[in-house]
Amino acid sequence: xxxVGELGLDGSxxxxxxxxxxxxxxxxxxxxxxxxxxxxxxxxxxxxxxxxSTLAELxxxxxxxxxxxxxxxxxxxxxxxxxxxxxxxxxxxxxxxALELSAAGGHHLFFVGPPGSGKTMLxxxxxxxxxxxDHEESVAVTMIHSAAGxxxxxxxxxxxxxxxxxxHGATPVSLVGGGGSSLRPGELSAAHRxxxxxxxxxxxxxSVLDGxxxxxxxxxVRVARAHGSVTLPAEVLLVAATNPCPCGGGGPGACxxxxxxxxxxxxxxxxxxxxxxxxxxxxxxxxIDALLDDTPGESTAQVAARVAAARxxxxxxxxxxxxxxxxxxxxxxxxxxxxxxRLLRRELERGRLSGRGLHRVRRVARTLGDLRQPDDxxxxxxxxxxxxxxxxxxxxxxxxx
Amino acid sequence: MSGITxxxxxxxxxxxxxxxxxxxxxxxxxxxxPEVAWAVACGEHPDRxxxxxxxxxxxxxxxxxxxxxxxxxxxxxxxxxQARTNVLILGTDGYPxxxxxxPEAPAVLFAAGxxxxxxxxxxxxxxxxxxxxxxxxxxxxxxxxxxxAEVRVVSGLARGIDGAAHRxxxxxxxxxPVAVVASGxxxxxxxxHTDLWRAVVERGVVxxxxxxxxxxxxxxxxxxxxxxxxLSEVVVVVESRQRGxxxxxxxxxxxxxIPVLAVPGSLLNRxxxxxxxxxxxxxxxxxxxLDVLVALGLETTRLDGPGPDPRPRPSAADTRILDxxxxxxxxxxxxxxxxxxxxxxxxxxxxxxxxxxxxVDTGGWFEPVAHPHPATRGMTR
Numbered sequence: 001x002x003x004v005g006e007l008g009l010d011g012s013x014x015x016x017x018x019x020x021x022x023x024x025x026x027x028x029x030x031x032x033x034x035x036x037x038x039x040x041x042x043x044x045x046x047x048x049x050x051x052x053s054t055l056a057e058l059x060x061x062x063x064x065x066x067x068x069x070x071x072x073x074x075x076x077x078x079x080x081x082x083x084x085x086x087x088x089x090x091x092x093x094x095x096x097x098a099l100e101l102s103a104a105g106g107h108h109l110f111f112v113g114p115p116g117s118g119k120t121m122l123x124x125x126x127x128x129x130x131x132x133x134d135h136e137e138s139v140a141v142t143m144i145h146s147a148a149g150x151x152x153x154x155x156x157x158x159x160x161x162x163x164x165x166x167x168h169g170a171t172p173v174s175l176v177g178g179g180g181s182s183l184r185p186g187e188l189s190a191a192h193r194x195x196x197x198x199x200x201x202x203x204x205x206x207s208v209l210d211g212x213x214x215x216x217x218x219x220x221v222r223v224a225r226a227h228g229s230v231t232l233p234a235e236v237l238l239v240a241a242t243n244p245c246p247c248g249g250g251g252p253g254a255c256x257x258x259x260x261x262x263x264x265x266x267x268x269x270x271x272x273x274x275x276x277x278x279x280x281x282x283x284x285x286x287x288i289d290a291l292l293d294d295t296p297g298e299s300t301a302q303v304a305a306r307v308a309a310a311r312x313x314x315x316x317x318x319x320x321x322x323x324x325x326x327x328x329x330x331x332x333x334x335x336x337x338x339x340x341x342r343l344l345r346r347e348l349e350r351g352r353l354s355g356r357g358l359h360r361v362r363r364v365a366r367t368l369g370d371l372r373q374p375d376d377x378x379x380x381x382x383x384x385x386x387x388x389x390x391x392x393x394x395x396x397x398x399x400x401x
Numbered sequence: 402m403s404g405i406t407x408x409x410x411x412x413x414x415x416x417x418x419x420x421x422x423x424x425x426x427x428x429x430x431x432x433x434x435p436e437v438a439w440a441v442a443c444g445e446h447p448d449r450x451x452x453x454x455x456x457x458x459x460x461x462x463x464x465x466x467x468x469x470x471x472x473x474x475x476x477x478x479x480x481x482x483q484a485r486t487n488v489l490i491l492g493t494d495g496y497p498x499x500x501x502x503x504p505e506a507p508a509v510l511f512a513a514g515x516x517x518x519x520x521x522x523x524x525x526x527x528x529x530x531x532x533x534x535x536x537x538x539x540x541x542x543x544x545x546x547x548x549x550a551e552v553r554v555v556s557g558l559a560r561g562i563d564g565a566a567h568r569x570x571x572x573x574x575x576x577x578p579v580a581v582v583a584s585g586x587x588x589x590x591x592x593x594h595t596d597l598w599r600a601v602v603e604r605g606v607v608x609x610x611x612x613x614x615x616x617x618x619x620x621x622x623x624x625x626x627x628x629x630x631x632l633s634e635v636v637v638v639v640e641s642r643q644r645g646x647x648x649x650x651x652x653x654x655x656x657x658x659i660p661v662l663a664v665p666g667s668l669l670n671r672x673x674x675x676x677x678x679x680x681x682x683x684x685x686x687x688x689x690x691l692d693v694l695v696a697l698g699l700e701t702t703r704l705d706g707p708g709p710d711p712r713p714r715p716s717a718a719d720t721r722i723l724d725x726x727x728x729x730x731x732x733x734x735x736x737x738x739x740x741x742x743x744x745x746x747x748x749x750x751x752x753x754x755x756x757x758x759x760x761v762d763t764g765g766w767f768e769p770v771a772h773p774h775p776a777t778r779g780m781t782r
Contacts, residue, residue: 093744094733112765244764252533252730252766253640253672258560260593282765284732346756384749388733392765 002026003058004042005035011055017149017184020045020142033058036069041146044156045139083128083160087299088121091290095122098281098389100303103129104310105367106321108216108238108276110201112392113283115248119241122283123165123197126239128300129307130161130194137193140233144192148185162194168203172211177232178223188215188234201240202268209273216276238276242269244392266393274393278323278360282392310370322367327359334366339380347387361386409488410478411435415442416509417477417612418468420461423507423624425454430491430508443469477612484587484613487512503631503657507610510628513586514606518553518577522697525555525633525654527647528562528640533672533730534761535768536640537565539664542771543637544569546690548576550699555579555633557625558601562639562647564594567601577605581632583625584617585609608632623649630654635696637687638663641675648675651684660696662687667729712758722750723759723769730768 004022005013015038023032023042032049034042039051052058060066102109111119138157166187177186215221219235245262249255347353364386365378412435429438440446455462489496489510544566554570556563558580570578578601584590586609589598630653641647651661664687666673725740754760760767
């Protein structure tokens with residue numbers, strides 16, 4: 001028998017952080033005894049765990065003086081509050097498309113736009129577009145959330161892709177994981193199989209952003225400490241947002257920043273991390289006509305159906321999402337037609353696209369194709385759209401990537 | 402440059418005193434020679450007027466005494482020589498005659514470069530620091546084309562329109578640039594204009610009423626505008642917000658009976674609110690460099706006539722997209738909404754238009770570009 005719980009001074013037994021992974025670690029051979037309040041979560045990962053609410057109950061049961069407390073009813077499936085719906089977003093066609101692509105292809109997404117343009121609103125709608133977690137993923141995510149001490153859903157398992165939005169004051173440890181003796185998962189792991197949203201990307205400490213590069217690349221976090229090292233899963237869809245300049249700006253002529261201040265601001269963003277984003281989308285406050293338009297946009301359910309189909313297609317074709325395609329695979333699965341080739345050549349010659357940027361555009365074009373016209377060739381229109389979806393940093397003070 | 406005379410050194414030191422306003426300096430130098438005025442300011446020579454200033458603000462005496470110790474005429478003379486700056490005193494030879502008649506003329510004027518380049522036709526180009534890319538390009542073009550016509554372009558070397566206008570002047574071999582600045586003539590502001598500043602000193606002149614080494618103080622910018630206006634024969638405002646320094650320059654010019662011209666812009670463009678207001682209030686509109694030359698009464702036949710647009714003509718479908726802009730900067734979403742076309746088609750058309758030079762991409766915004774060929778009529782932005 002294995003016992004997990006915290007003993008209160010009044011003899012009550014209370015749940016602890018890390019309950020779920022500890023119960024998993026006990027394995028099937030060992031009967032788990034958990035605090036009653038944590039029973040629902042233990043049920044999700046172990047066969048008929050025993051539960052007690054006080055130490056007295058436990059002692060009585062172990063001495064066969066009383067039966068094990070009656071297990072409460074199996075947890076009713078409690079409806080989790082639904083994710084916010086995409087139909088609430090007015091206008092923003094380009095940004096909506098970017099969300100759909102991000103969900104379908106696993107492309108990291110970067111929004112650039114002035115305050116009030118709905119960057120956060122858009123990002124919150126991304127988890128709803130992702131397929132629900134399968135059982136294995138649910139268990140993994142639930143274990144991480146339990147270990148991190150996050151509130152678990154009353155039904156036991158986390159079944160929806162998580163959405164984590166750490167503040168830009170976050171420390172490297174809180175984001176990547178680690179800490180003292182009790183290595184805790186960070187936000188990167190808490191967002192495993194879900195969305196990690198970094199608002200005001202430029203305001204994060206450079207060391208924090210640097211620490212994220214390796215986990216993003218490998219999908220796991222490795223935390224090494226004096227008493228051992230831990231590997232935690234961290235497959236996240238990264239969504240970041242920033243203002244176009246320190247003042248927040250807006251359209252041309254509405255910005256009050258000097259060129260130098262603007263360049264300094266963008267320099268904080270550029271570099272290796274910025275390079276991870278396949279999609280760099282400019283957003284602006286929606287036009288008034290779009291705000292007053294009563295016809296709602298497509299709902300999350302409609303878009304999610306297309307996303308699921310495109311993900312299936314990609315998994316069947318190459319066994320992974322499009323964001324993971326290597327350049328040699330791209331030649332196989334995303335051949336360019338002559339017009340598309342000309343368009344890309346033009347962008348390369350103008351110095352607006354780097355070699356790496358070229359692959360990113362091709363991957364995004366492949367996902368666009370999977371969503372719109374799942375035939376093999378990538379046409380000019382898909383490439384043009386993919387280019388528009390990474391145009392946020394173009395222009396006189398932009399960066400080449 | 403020859404050395405600095407005693408007289409000039411004292412005038413420079415007076416101008417460099419803190420809290421020295423144009424009115425105080427004028428009052429001092431109207432009544433005394435610079436050497437005597439310096440003694441007055443240091444409290445070593447009795448003067449009823451200055452005593453009344455000291456009486457009204459007791460710390461002024463202390464500040465001037467401190468400044469006199471820190472920056473005596475000898476130090477200022479060295480700085481002027483080092484910065485190769487002329488000291489021009491109102492009422493003496495060398496002071497620009499066209500400024501001498503101004504009611505608010507600075508009593509002492511510093512000039513880095515050659516102040517005699519002022520002899521010629523002069524047009525000011527001013528505008529907002531927060532210009533659109535279109536506005537900057539236009540200022541650049543106006544600057545170049547006016548300089549080509551041997552016009553001296555007067556501007557303030559600020560960010561945005563001012564800087565762009567002088568950059569345009571420097572691409573021409575014609576009329577030299579004239580700048581009026583609010584810091585010392587050897588203190589580039591903003592920093593990113595250091596090279597531009599040097600080039601203007603090299604090719605033309607930078608005027609200031611503050612001696613070399615003076616930092617740019619916010620209060621001095623509005624004062625500099627009066628000199629800028631007084632030195633010009635016409636003032637062209639390229640872009641300005643509802644309330645901005647360039648509108649003040651326009652007002653100061655109007656007070657001096659100097660014609661003000663403004664470039665019209667879209668009603669949606671915040672940077673054109675001020676200029677559109679000027680036009681509504683009766684200022685002439687600038688649709689072309691020729692309009693400025695006409696306002697100056699210059700021969701216009703020397704300029705080439707409108708040439709053919711070198712850009713490839715867009716297809717009928719792309720023209721529809723371009724027409725949807727109607728001169729405004731738009732995001733891709735807005736283009737879709739206006740043109741009523743799907744986003745993929747719009748992205749493709751906008752990409753083609755941008756490659757051909759009809760649009761310019763500024764971080765997700767697309768701005769229509771005017772005819773790139775010099776001197777064309779019907780310049781739209």
